[in-house]
Amino acid sequence: MGAEANAVAEGITFTDDAERAYLNMAARAGNLIITSGHTSTQKGKLGDDVSVDQGYAAAKEVAENILKSVHQEVGSLDGLRVVKLLGCVNSTLDFIEQHLVINGASDLLHKIFEGDDGHHARSAIGFAQLPTGVAVEIEAIFEIK
Numbered sequence: 001m002g003a004e005a006n007a008v009a010e011g012i013t014f015t016d017d018a019e020r021a022y023l024n025m026a027a028r029a030g031n032l033i034i035t036s037g038h039t040s041t042q043k044g045k046l047g048d049d050v051s052v053d054q055g056y057a058a059a060k061e062v063a064e065n066i067l068k069s070v071h072q073e074v075g076s077l078d079g080l081r082v083v084k085l086l087g088c089v090n091s092t093l094d095f096i097e098q099h100l101v102i103n104g105a106s107d108l109l110h111k112i113f114e115g116d117d118g119h120h121a122r123s124a125i126g127f128a129q130l131p132t133g134v135a136v137e138i139e140a141i142f143e144i145k
Contacts, residue, residue, distance in 0.1 A: 003077035006112045012064050014071045025069035033073055033080070033142040037088070038065045039134040046126075047095030050135045055089065058136040059104030066105075066140050067112070074144065081143045082109050082120040088137040091126035098124040105138055117145075 001009065026035045040058035044050040050058075071077060087102030089095075102124040110118040130137050 003080060003113050003117065006114070007067055007077055010064075010108070010112065012067060014068060026066075026073040028073060031144045032083070033070050033144065035066050035069055035140045035142075037131075037137045037139050038062045038069065039131065040136040042135040043133045044135050045090050045092055045095075046097070046101060046135060047092030050090075052097055052100050055101035055135055056104035058134075059087065059102050059138065060108050061104075062136050062138045063105035063108045063140075066138060070140075070142055077112065079145050080113065081117040081145055082113050083141040083143050084120055085109075085122045085141075086139040087122065087124040088127050088130055089124065090130045090133070090135050091128075093128075095126060098126045101136065102138070104136075 023036055026033050040062050042050060042054060042058035046055050067077060085102065085105060087105060089098040089101045091098060102122065106122060109120065112118065
C-alpha cells in the first residue's frame with residue numbers, strides 16, 4: 001500500500017475542504033512541504049501531570065494533524081518522504097524522556113511512510129512552556145519526490 005492508503009488504514013480521515021487557518025499550516029518551498037507547529041489537545045507538563053504514555057499519544061495525535069495539513073496542501077500523501085521532525089515537549093526541568101514522547105509521532109510516520117520514505121531526522125527538545133499550555137508541539141518537513 002502507499003502512504004495514503006496506510007494513513008486511511010490507521011483511521012486518519014482527510015477533509016481537504018477544511019477552512020484555512022490564519023497562518024499556513026503547511027507551505028510549499030520548491031519540492032519541500034514545511035509545516036507550522038501543530039499542537040496537541042493534551043495540556044500539561046511531562047514530568048508533572050502528564051505521563052510519558054499520555055505524551056506519546058499526544059505526539060501521535062499531532063502527527064495525524066500534520067498529515068492532514070500536508071494532505072490539504074498537496075492533495076495526497078503518496079509520493080512524499082518525511083525529512084525532519086522538530087518535537088517540542090512541555091517539560092519539567094528534571095524530565096529527560098522527550099525522545100520517548102516524540103516517538104509517538106515518529107512511530108506513526110514510520111508506519112505510514114514505509115521504508116526510506118518514513119526514516120527521518122529528528123530533534124526532541126524540552127521546553128519550559130508551550131503555547132496555551134499544550135504538552136506537545138511538532139513541526140515537520142516533507143519532500144515531494
